[in-house]
Amino acid sequence: MPIDPAPLKAFLVEQLGEAGVIDDPADLPRYTTDWAGDRRGEPLLVARPRTTDEVASVVAHCRRHGIPMVPQGGHSGLVGGALPDDARPELVISLERLNRIRAIDPLNFTISVDAGCVLQTVKDAAADHDCDFPLSLGAQGSCQIGGNVATNAGGLNVLRHGMMRQLVLGLEVVLPDGRIWNAMHALHKDNRGYDLKQLFIGAEGTLGIVTGAVLRLSPRTHNTRTALVAVPDVAAAMALYGQARRSCCDLLSAFELIPRACLELAFEADPSLPDPLGSPYPIYVLLEVAASGPLDLDALIEHLFETGMAAGQILDGVLAGSDTQAERLWQIRERMVEGQQLRGEHLRTDIALPISTLADFFAAASRRMVERSPDTTVIAYGHIGDGNLHFNLLPPAGLTLADKKALLHELETELFALVDDHHGSISAEHGIGRVKQAPYLAGLAPVERELLEGIKRLFDPEELMSPGRILPRRH
Amino acid sequence: MPIDPAPLKAFLVEQLGEAGVIDDPADLPRYTTDWAGDRRGEPLLVARPRTTDEVASVVAHCRRHGIPMVPQGGHSGLVGGALPDDARPELVISLERLNRIRAIDPLNFTISVDAGCVLQTVKDAAADHDCDFPLSLGAQGSCQIGGNVATNAGGLNVLRHGMMRQLVLGLEVVLPDGRIWNAMHALHKDNRGYDLKQLFIGAEGTLGIVTGAVLRLSPRTHNTRTALVAVPDVAAAMALYGQARRSCCDLLSAFELIPRACLELAFEADPSLPDPLGSPYPIYVLLEVAASGPLDLDALIEHLFETGMAAGQILDGVLAGSDTQAERLWQIRERMVEGQQLRGEHLRTDIALPISTLADFFAAASRRMVERSPDTTVIAYGHIGDGNLHFNLLPPAGLTLADKKALLHELETELFALVDDHHGSISAEHGIGRVKQAPYLAGLAPVERELLEGIKRLFDPEELMSPGRILPRRH
Known part of the structure; x- marks a missing residue:
């Protein structure tokens, strides 16, 4: 039986005031579309409590009346966790006014x-x-x-x-x-x-x-140095990582893999960005070292450059000489994500591998994707200091949207099988939500599923709190 | 109905071999007495599986026959978690042979x-x-x-x-x-x-x-520097900690509070230990800075000494000039714990406070203990960089053992009430086990207790796995 929103709205207005409820279609889009913009869901209503007690009173009301709820923050989670479920309308509980x-x-x-x-x-x-x-x-x-x-x-x-x-x-x-x-x-x-x-x-x-x-x-790290180095291949990047952690004394704060194809995407998004090194290289690493006190970080990075070049791990590099130069290097990292968005429909993944197998995985997965679909472009970058790779795919331009989606789904399945073979994770940081649920469940051991379902049942026996995220609904 | 150990022993011998079972009283003490030596418990038997599959088969057998179990490692946990329960004999499952x-x-x-x-x-x-x-x-x-x-x-x-x-x-x-x-x-x-x-x-x-x-x-941190500094009071030690974390750039790896009374205990345990500074001071801090690469750590510590002395946080200090000197400083930390053991019956606690309230707590608790029992000695030291204090008490020497125990119990209750007032924890690192259960339960919110009991029930409905630790038995 569908839930009547009228008495719920009356309750919410009484508890939270007029500004605490949103149901005007003009105001809804920010609650119904996630950051990536490619998924939507219509809520029953949006509640905007201002205090913990108000959240508690809204949740207790929903529990009494069997109304499913989904909490929502900035809505940039990318796996559909905070997106209302169209199939069974939910009350969105936005935390945006609980912001002290x-x-x-x-x-x-x-x-x-x-x-x-x-x-x-x-x-x-x-x-x-x-x-x-x-x-x-x-x-x-x-x-x-x-x-x-x-x-x-x-x-x-x-x-x-x-x-x-x-x-x-x-x-x-x-x-x-x-x-x-x-x-x-x-x-x-x-x-x-x-x-x-x-x-x-x-x-x-x-x-x-x-x-x-x-x-x-x-x-506070008042003292930060950023560098971009060119490396011959992903294996060299990983070896350099081990060296950098040691010689930079745990002060290493970022270590990002950026293949040339990603740099090109950044140029597409912002043609004013200069090519950071004299000539193009296949793979770059953007790294940052940060300290709160007066240490000579330049000496640390220069030492790393010297040993890296001597070991053949570094081909070329630039150490930002000012904050402005450092920002410019970081813009490459930000613009390439925008460039990827501009290319339209694509597959985004968020996988993790043991750092020691990442280079092998990178090579095997790149090869496999090209075998399966020669005109698909691999856009793989990430926080490789954590073994985290956003191994993304741009489908061939000529296909229809439906064909693109079908191809990407097929390639994702292949890719996730390879992740499994390399003892990796299909979700390094984005979580499962609804979008990654099918491959997640496929890889979940029965004993673990039983325990997770037991925990969900213990906390939420009526299945009203973000139902169907991570684990499927039982009812 | 008491459990008959004979068929259990037969099963264990069959599964694990003769060396996999211990029931000879001569071999039992290491499994029945914990590291502190002041608590004992007799097991049904001791099983010593060599593989995960062997552990699984022993546990499945116990589950089938309703035999309570308690896993045991090095037995240095100090809260009676791994100690067999005399009231309802348990099979000790020692992991000592599963050591690859x-x-x-x-x-x-x-x-x-x-x-x-x-x-x-x-x-x-x-x-x-x-x-x-x-x-x-x-x-x-x-x-x-x-x-x-x-x-x-x-x-x-x-x-x-x-x-x-x-x-x-x-x-x-x-x-x-x-x-x-x-x-x-x-x-x-x-x-x-x-x-x-x-x-x-x-x-x-x-x-x-x-x-x-x-x-x-x-x-690997190849590069380590150890220093001992004298500070005027605990508040100065805490202010110095804030300064040290900043100026040592997150390379600070230890920051230990050692009041003079603790130093005296170290001298009792090892009279050959020299007084580390020229003259005695009320409070010392033992600190260590460590790096994996070639950083000038002496410069970091000297800078800290200078700013600390200028701010009146440091009265005197010594920077170890060699590994041997550093070991000698660390021996103070180790010997004082031995000295405390030598004094016989005492109260050991393991509390945590917000770092910013630790100095206030230290003063208030010291005052309160002396008010309640003027001849009791406060021995309070700890990992204050984490807000963790071992606030221990030595009772007056003249009392009988029973009177000492009664007094310490009373003082512990007072102390834990003060910990509560200062928003602290009665167990920073040792856990609850059986020894800290009563004060733990007294401070546990009903909603939290209900969830924890639900989790225990979900994982161990028969209540056979370390029953009565953390939470009391239901049956």
């Missing part, structure tokens, strides 16, 4: 925030106190902390500071029955009982709604 | 090991490949990886490398029904579904038996 910085404690290196805080806002607040919140993503100007927690976000600085999981010390969650679990501990060590917060981190909103978090900060 | 290094992959910075590997063995294997496994504990010569995982071990290097939880990438667990959950992934990023391994880490063996782990390594 609750406290910052620079001596404890912690910040306590509402889930709706935009990541960049949290980074700025930390910087005001001479600290860094190190999570760094392309979407940091719009993504929210609650979403970062729910998806265990990754990004550019993982090799130095870990995923979001490593940055969360405390958590506040509204459970699917409307009760509040408050564990906003600002403790760097706490070994009391099972670490329940770990279950909510990365659960994509299926076990409850994250409403607040205590995050770990690090000393 | 399975694989080491220096380019991936990972090592894959059996749970029974001794921590020091793993550290040595990593060092052979120019890597560090950074977990560092007093008990590292005897504690085992499985126990480190089960207790989410901490230790000296947490401020730089995190607890065991941050060092585990993959896990293999024998579930309470005897099935094997194999998630030995060697991936630095993996966001597929709920992160089930997090539940087993720190569960103290109550949800299954860890049989293998893939651990994260870091570049």
Whole structure:
């Protein structure tokens, strides 16, 4: 029986005020279309609570009336986790008005925030106190902390500071029955009982709604150096990574693989970008070293250049001489993603491999894709310091949209089989949501599935909280 | 009805061979007495499987016959988690023969090991490949990886490398029904579904038996500097910590608070130890900075000395000029724990506070303890870079043992109330086991207890796996 939105709306207006509910079609698009723009879903309504208590009261109401819910942050998750499900209309609970910085404690290196805080806002607040919140993503100007927690976000600085999981010390969650679990501990060590917060981190909103978090900060890195080097092949890039971690003393904060084809995409998006080195090379690595104190980072990088060149791992390179030059190098990384968007329909993946097998995988997968579809273009780049590769595919231009989609689906299946063969993961950082569910379930051991389903049932027996994400609906 | 050990023994001998079972009273003490030596428990028998399959077959047998089990590693956990329960005899499953290094992959910075590997063995294997496994504990010569995982071990290097939880990438667990959950992934990023391994880490063996782990390594730190500084008070030590993290660029690897009373204990244990500075001071900090590459760490520490002295945070100090001198400084830290043991009955705690409130807590707790029992000696030291304090108490010498125990229990209750007031944790790294269960349950929110009990029930419905640890038995 379809749910009547009228009494739900009346309840929400009474609880949250007029501004707390959105149902005007003109205002809906930001809640119905995700960042990639290629998927949509219509909600029953959108609720916009301002406090944890308001979230709890909305969730309790939904539980009483059997209304499915989906929490939503900045909506840049890319796997359909926060997108309303058209098949069975859901109440979108947007956290965007629950966006207060609750406290910052620079001596404890912690910040306590509402889930709706935009990541960049949290980074700025930390910087005001001479600290860094190190999570760094392309979407940091719009993504929210609650979403970062729910998806265990990754990004550019993982090799130095870990995923979001490593940055969360405390958590506040509204459970699917409307009760509040408050564990906003600002403790760097706490070994009391099972670490329940770990279950909510990365659960994509299926076990409850994250409403607040205590995050770990690090000393502000005032001292940063960026370099772009050309390497002969992916194997050399990986060997250079091992060398860079050692000689840069754990101060390495980014290590990004950028094949020439990706550089060309960046030029397509921004023709004013100069070719960064004198002549073109097959593979580049963009690397960054950062320190909070007065260390001679130039000497570290120059030493790395010398040993890398002597070992044949580095063919050429440039060390940014100023912040402006460093920004220009980072623009290559950002523009290439825009260039990829401009090419239209494509396959985006987010895979992880053991760092030691990444080069082999790269070669095998590139070969296999070209065998299967000679005119498909491989666009593979990523955070290879974490073994994380965005191995993406642009289909041949001549095909119809339907044929492109069919081809990409087929190639994805091939690719994921290769990931399996190389003991990798089909989701390094984006999660499962609805988009990656089929291949995820195909690779899931029965014993693990049974335990995960048991956990979901324990937390959300009525299956009302982000139903069908990660695991399929039972009913 | 008591369990008859005879058929169990026959099964174990058949499955594991004669050497796989221990029931000779002469061989039992190492399984019945924990490291602190002040608690004992008699097992039904001791099983010593050599492989994961053998563990699985023993567990399945126990499940079929309703026999309670308790996994045991190096037995240095200090909260009675691995100690057999006298009240309802348990089969001790010792992992000591499941002790193979399975694989080491220096380019991936990972090592894959059996749970029974001794921590020091793993550290040595990593060092052979120019890597560090950074977990560092007093008990590292005897504690085992499985126990480190089960207790989410901490230790000296947490401020730089995190607890065991941050060092585990993959896990293999024998579930309470005897099935094997194999998630030995060697991936630095993996966001597929709920992160089930997090539940087993720190569960103290109550949800299954860890049989293998893939651990994260870091570049070998060839370059280490150790210093001991005298500070006027705990507040100055905490301010110095903030300064040290910033100026040492995240290369700070230890920051230990050592009040003068602890130094005196070290002298009691080893009268040959010289007073490290010219004259005595109220509070010392032992700090270490480590790097894998050729950085000038002396310059970093000297800069810290200068700014610390100018700010009145440092009164005096010594920078070890050689490895031998550095070892001598670390001996103070080790000998003081021995000196404490020599004093006989005492209260050991393992609490955590927000770093910014630690100095206030230290003053308030010291005052309160002396008010309550003027002749009790406070011995408080710890990993204050993590906010972790071992706030221990030596009772007045004149009391009977029973009176000492009663007094210490009373003081512990007072102390834990103060920890609560300061938003701290009663267990920073040792866990709950059976010893800390009563104060843990007293502070546990009903909603959290309900979820934890649900998880225990889901994994171990028959309540046979380490029953009564963390949570009390239901039956």
